Amino acid sequence: MTATLACTGLSKRFGDVLAVQDVGFAIAPGEAYGLLGPNGAGKTTTISMLVGLLKPATGNVTVCGTDLAAEPLAAKAKIGYVPQEIALYPELTGRENLRFFGRLFGLPRRELAARIDEVLDLVGLSDRADGKLGTYSGGMKRRINIGAALLHRPEVLILDEPTVGVDPQSRKAILDGVERLVADGMALLYTSHYMEEVERVCDRVGIIDHGRIVAEGTRHELVAMVGSADTIELMLDGDVDGAFDKLQALEGVVEAVRTGTGSVRLLAEGGRYVLPAIITAVDGRATVTAVEVIEPDLEATFLHLTGSKLRD
């Protein structure tokens, strides 16, 4: 089956910085794909290449088999792109903003009016459609921002951090709407700083770091990469070197890494049960000033693969 959105070997350099290197993935119809990465990992650059804003140095993008470089207009007509920022005219009403984007996508006047009503209903803003965007809350603006990308019934929806700065009610409305679109067969590329959103919405996840996809798979596949071990983050004060040597040799500890002057990360089977032994092992050499046990989940996998938390 032809992937709705596929990219292979994408690279982009800004001066001396290789922002994206050899990125590739494919999204099937009705599949939700999450792109996770810390700030500066290359997510936005990758998306910019996928939607035709940036020309890749190498690699290619196809949308439903249409090559973006060879037939940009035909390929872009199948993409619905929701940028991270709220790209709407504040002086216009929600309806007028939607009309503008519908006309950009060439929708005939009569069909456009009907589509605007459908989209307003979908994003739950039919009753506020004729208010100026400047009077909307952040969440309402986000919803119109998404609606503008749905008017032309795209094959693939690309959402770049769609819930930044929104209230819980709007976040729920956005996620519910996105899930309905995917259930209806739309392909989805989703980036977010909120791990729980990615875990809820996405079927597969690609983790990008330093411009490369470092892991890809379903949630279960990714979690399995770090095994069943818990991640234990320790902050130590005192003889950290001596304490670290003891911790490395401790039974049950699979891996120990110095992550800072006084910080140590351990990978341990049954982390909560090992915790008393850890405290005892460092006793006399160092004092444990803080401890965090992270059970195996996508966050832990992300931390394991990138060395940083998603919201760092």
Added chain:
Amino acid sequence: MRPQEAARIRIRPRPILALVAANLRRLSRDKVGLFFMVIMPFVNIVFVGMALGGGAVGAAKLPVGVVADGSDPVSAAVLKELRAHPDLAITTVATKQDLQSGVREGSLAAGLVIPAGSTRLELVMTQMNGSGMAARSAVDVAVGRVAAVLEATRAVEAAGATPAQAAARVREAQAGSGRVAVVGSGTPGATPRGFAYTAPANLLLFTFINSMAVAAALAESRRLGMLQRAITAPVRRRSVLAGEALSRFVVAVAQSLLIMVVSSLVFGVSWGDPLGVAAVVGSFSLVATGAAILVGTLVRSPAQAPAIGPPLGIVLGMLGGCLWPRESAGDFLNSIGYLFPHAWGMDALLALTKPGTGLGTVLPEVAVLSGMAAALLGLSLFLFNRRTRTFT
């Protein structure tokens, strides 16, 4: 919402018109911007026009000054006819110099010098505004009536009638033409005064300034990410550029049309040959469009555009004679003015108010303005295109 339905949608990109419509709608919601487009130019035209002597234009009677050196029958007859004319308000002026000064300043629509014992009258007017032309027409009628009487009387006396008999005969048949010559004497270097001057001056001034001000909207579109997002639609980049440029051009032309129509209807300003005016206004609007895109592209934030553009527009307006008549400034400043579009625009628009002028008269000015427009538009669109290519 099923994506399979997408195939049925006929993609007909109309990005240029969509951008123009959105930008005009945004402008229509900008109350401050509308004040400067719709109200401010006319405030300027009225107050500066009155200061320059244009307040009388459009009044019921045209002020005409008369220098009458003697009290001979011809002078008395001409004065009587002029005073009897329903459209003229006659003021006696001491000297020809005072008369010229009054016409130059706009307090008089025209003037007439009636030398003692002579039938050769001298008309003083600028011929550059509607009131001057109307005054000339009325003076011609009055003088023509006196000339006809004189000629007829002379003819009847030559036929052997006594003066009393001749007068009676002439009263019976006051018709025919005379040899009283009316010679025009334009005030040296005169330019129109009053509204005839301030209307074109403010057209250029506000078309440029308001174009500069709407450059902020372009910078705002960039800041909002609207331009970037538009380019992710099935739209060619050049269509987005064209849409943004056309939006600014439409605003500039609309500003010009508004000033022309209102000043014609309310202040009686005569703009001259429509084709010539269209060429001047069109080319000047293109210059303003190029300048607006250039400023909108170069500024880093929307707040910078109104801080840079309008002051620049005012300075160029000063140098180009849009704030005060250019003869008030020195030759040096006037020479500098010709480096910028306003001076060329003023020359062209003022020239077109003279009778018998047209597009051919102002072709050099239109050519210069078109050259400036091409250079500015070329540079601004190049920079705008380059900037939109580096969106990340």
